[in-house]
Amino acid sequence: MTMPAIEVRAVHKTYGVGRKSREVVQDCSFAVADGSFTVVIGPSGAGKSTLMRLIAGFERPSKGEILVDGRPVKGPGPDRQVVFQETALFPWMTTRENVAYGPKARGDYTPDARHLAARLIERVGLDQFQNKYPSQLSGGMQRRAELARAMVNRPRVMILDEPFRGLDAMTKKLMLEYYSALSRESKRTNLFVTTDVDEAIFLADRLLVMTHIPTRVRAAIDVDLPYPRQLAGFASDDRANDLKRQVLSLLHEEAARSFGAGGVAADFVAAYRSRMAEEST
Amino acid sequence: MTTDVLVGAAGETARPIRRKAAPSASARATRRALVAYAVVLLVWQLGATSRGWLGHPLPYLGNLPAPSAVLEAFRRLIVDPGYWQSGYASFVRVLTGFGAAVVVGVPLGLVMALNPRIRRVVFPVFELLRPIPPLAWVPAAIIFWPTQELSIDFVIFIGAFYTMVLNVLGGADAVDVRLIQTARSMGASRWNVFSRVVLPAVIPSIVVGSQVAIGVTWEVVVAAEMISGGGSGGGTSSGGGLGFFIWNSYVGGSYPQIVVGMISIGIAGYFSSAALRWTGGRLTRWAGARS
Numbered sequence: 001m002t003m004p005a006i007e008v009r010a011v012h013k014t015y016g017v018g019r020k021s022r023e024v025v026q027d028c029s030f031a032v033a034d035g036s037f038t039v040v041i042g043p044s045g046a047g048k049s050t051l052m053r054l055i056a057g058f059e060r061p062s063k064g065e066i067l068v069d070g071r072p073v074k075g076p077g078p079d080r081q082v083v084f085q086e087t088a089l090f091p092w093m094t095t096r097e098n099v100a101y102g103p104k105a106r107g108d109y110t111p112d113a114r115h116l117a118a119r120l121i122e123r124v125g126l127d128q129f130q131n132k133y134p135s136q137l138s139g140g141m142q143r144r145a146e147l148a149r150a151m152v153n154r155p156r157v158m159i160l161d162e163p164f165r166g167l168d169a170m171t172k173k174l175m176l177e178y179y180s181a182l183s184r185e186s187k188r189t190n191l192f193v194t195t196d197v198d199e200a201i202f203l204a205d206r207l208l209v210m211t212h213i214p215t216r217v218r219a220a221i222d223v224d225l226p227y228p229r230q231l232a233g234f235a236s237d238d239r240a241n242d243l244k245r246q247v248l249s250l251l252h253e254e255a256a257r258s259f260g261a262g263g264v265a266a267d268f269v270a271a272y273r274s275r276m277a278e279e280s281t
Numbered sequence: 282m283t284t285d286v287l288v289g290a291a292g293e294t295a296r297p298i299r300r301k302a303a304p305s306a307s308a309r310a311t312r313r314a315l316v317a318y319a320v321v322l323l324v325w326q327l328g329a330t331s332r333g334w335l336g337h338p339l340p341y342l343g344n345l346p347a348p349s350a351v352l353e354a355f356r357r358l359i360v361d362p363g364y365w366q367s368g369y370a371s372f373v374r375v376l377t378g379f380g381a382a383v384v385v386g387v388p389l390g391l392v393m394a395l396n397p398r399i400r401r402v403v404f405p406v407f408e409l410l411r412p413i414p415p416l417a418w419v420p421a422a423i424i425f426w427p428t429q430e431l432s433i434d435f436v437i438f439i440g441a442f443y444t445m446v447l448n449v450l451g452g453a454d455a456v457d458v459r460l461i462q463t464a465r466s467m468g469a470s471r472w473n474v475f476s477r478v479v480l481p482a483v484i485p486s487i488v489v490g491s492q493v494a495i496g497v498t499w500e501v502v503v504a505a506e507m508i509s510g511g512g513s514g515g516g517t518s519s520g521g522g523l524g525f526f527i528w529n530s531y532v533g534g535s536y537p538q539i540v541v542g543m544i545s546i547g548i549a550g551y552f553s554s555a556a557l558r559w560t561g562g563r564l565t566r567w568a569g570a571r572s
Contacts, residue, residue: 058462076466088459092481092567102467105477133567153467 003070004031005157005189006055011064013050024050025061026214032157032206037183037190039200041247042210042218043255048193049085051215052161055191056082069156078102081150083163087142089134095145096121096130102153113152120148123182140171147179157189164199173231176202184227197247201240202231209247212254219250322348346537351544354537364526368545371506371522374430375498375553378437382445382494385438387487390449395479407446415440415501419508433505433522440501441494448493452486453479485568488561492554499550503527523549 013025024047032038042048053059055066057076066073068080089098099121103113121127124144126137134142143163150158163179164172180203183190194200200207207221225240234240326349327334328342338344346354358364393400415436422432456479464474506524521529523542530538 056462056466058466076462078466078468080466082463082466084459084463088457088463090460090478090481092484092565101464101469101477105464105467105469105473135567 002034005034005069006032007067009065011054011061011066013054014062023214026216028216030208030217032189032191035187035189036205037203038206038208039192039194039204040208040210041194041200042215043212043251044195045213046210047213047215048210049161052159052193056080056159078153079156080159081153081155082159083146083150085162085165087134087146089142089146091134094131094133095126098145099149099152117152120152124148139167140175143175157191160192162193197244198234201243202229209250212257218254346540350537351540355541358541367521367523367526371502374433374437374502377434379441379495379498381438382441386442386445387449390446391453394450394453411443416504419505423509429509433509436505437498437501440497444494444497445490448486448490449483452483456482485565488565491557495553495557496550499546503546
């Protein structure tokens with residue numbers, strides 16, 4: 001058994017102090033195998049993004065520790081690259097300048113890095129848009145430019161926090177298939193956050209279903225579907241549907257907790273769940 | 282499959298940079314502006330000459346010097362070196378005070394935004410001084426600064442300074458934290474994050490702040506010159522500035538000259554704002570691409 005790429009050990013994260021404090025991550029532990037595509041799924045507002053910021057090193061855990069390649073995380077670093085929910089390209093840099101930013105900022109813009117940047121821009125299909133500013137690119141193009149900007153740093157781990165949220169359905173589907181193929185050929189470790197079950201099952205080797213806030217791992221599910229996967233094929237695939245029902249049922253339980261017990265909303269969710277259960281039998 | 286996606290990707294079209302309005306639209310805008318000017322001039326001329334064609338002056342408007350008289354005064358003044366010197370004196374003061382406000386205000390705004398400790402010390406003082414109008418500083422400035430010239434420059438500086446600082450501070454506070462996190466996660470140094478991420482992000486706020494501030498400086502320069510007696514020399518033909526020029530025209534009873542002075546300030550303010558807008562546009566081309 002090789003060393004996991006990421007190890008999260010009994011991590012807590014609390015914001016604020018005293019009566020106003022809010023625990024967002026509670027006793028959360030999991031490991032991400034080297035080279036795996038791990039998808040983190042949970043109700044929205046569960047604290048998944050907080051967890052990702054802790055792994056990225058933008059914030060420190062209140063308790064517990066996070067190891068990347070066996071070394072404790074002390075701050076952000078080029079070995080972990082984050083792609084955020086909405087575009088975080090530098091608006092004043094062209095596509096090429098954005099992609100070349102990392103190596104340049106580290107004083108590491110060697111001919112080799114320059115070559116890699118050019119290749120990645122071509123790989124994400126933006127070679128004709130190298131000299132455009134982000135505001136001149138479509139949403140899908142912006143996401144691809146961001147993927148290239150992260151990958152040029154040759155990270156150990158890519159952390160993607162709902163990266164395709166807000167794209168239209170068609171672009172989102174293309175981006176999913178595109179990123180799945182891209183990551184499969186690079187054998188890089190991926191940590192991908194989403195709230196969308198189809199997206200999760202399409203991408204994942206392994207699924208971490210998170211609890212409602214304060215978050216920790218509710219269940220870890222291995223997704224043993226063969227590659228290449230087809231988003232469109234899921235509807236008729238029994239194994240995929242089994243997985244989907246399993247994950248949805250867990251998510252509904254967690255979502256129900258967010259409405260609080262006994263309320264009208266909780267009753268509504270309970271009714272919805274019993275209907276789901278009927279359909280699945 | 283990947284190749285398919287790539288073909289689809291390259292087939293997308295980039296959003297075009299927003300172009301300037303088509304010539305026909307801009308021609309129409311110019312025409313409308315000219316009509317507006319013409320209507321204002323006509324009403325003004327009729328009102329000012331009402332004593333002649335109506336027999337008695339219309340209220341308010343009847344006391345104005347007519348546009349024709351103003352034009353006559355302007356024709357006389359345009360060849361008068363004293364008029365140009367007044368304009369030049371005011372212009373130099375505006376530039377000095379405004380320049381000082383940019384040179385001091387931009388770094389101060391940035392330092393306050395980036396260093397919470399300095400902000401906690403400086404900001405309360407800043408907020409206490411800010412409500413004091415620039416003109417209330419005139420007497421104190423005259424006492425404090427060794428020359429009249431410096432005291433006028435200082436009052437203009439005060440007029441532009443707060444606007445600059447607040448805009449830079451607001452702009453720096455609003456910098457998207459994810460951009461800074463992205464840069465840091467790529468191993469950028471603090472200096473690199475500042476110069477390549479924070480500073481470019483603040484430039485639009487500096488541009489907007491400058492445009493507001495330069496307008497304020499033209500308001501302030503005139504008033505400061507009136508109150509302080511127009512600097513060292515006094516007199517229309519010396520370094521009194523446009524403010525003193527207007528005041529002097531009032532005292533001397535040459536009313537058309539007052540209007541000439543007023544319009545001159547309007548034109549000077551218009552052109553200095555336009556120059557800043559143009560410069561700002563060059564500095565933030567990337568933002569012009571936003572639709």
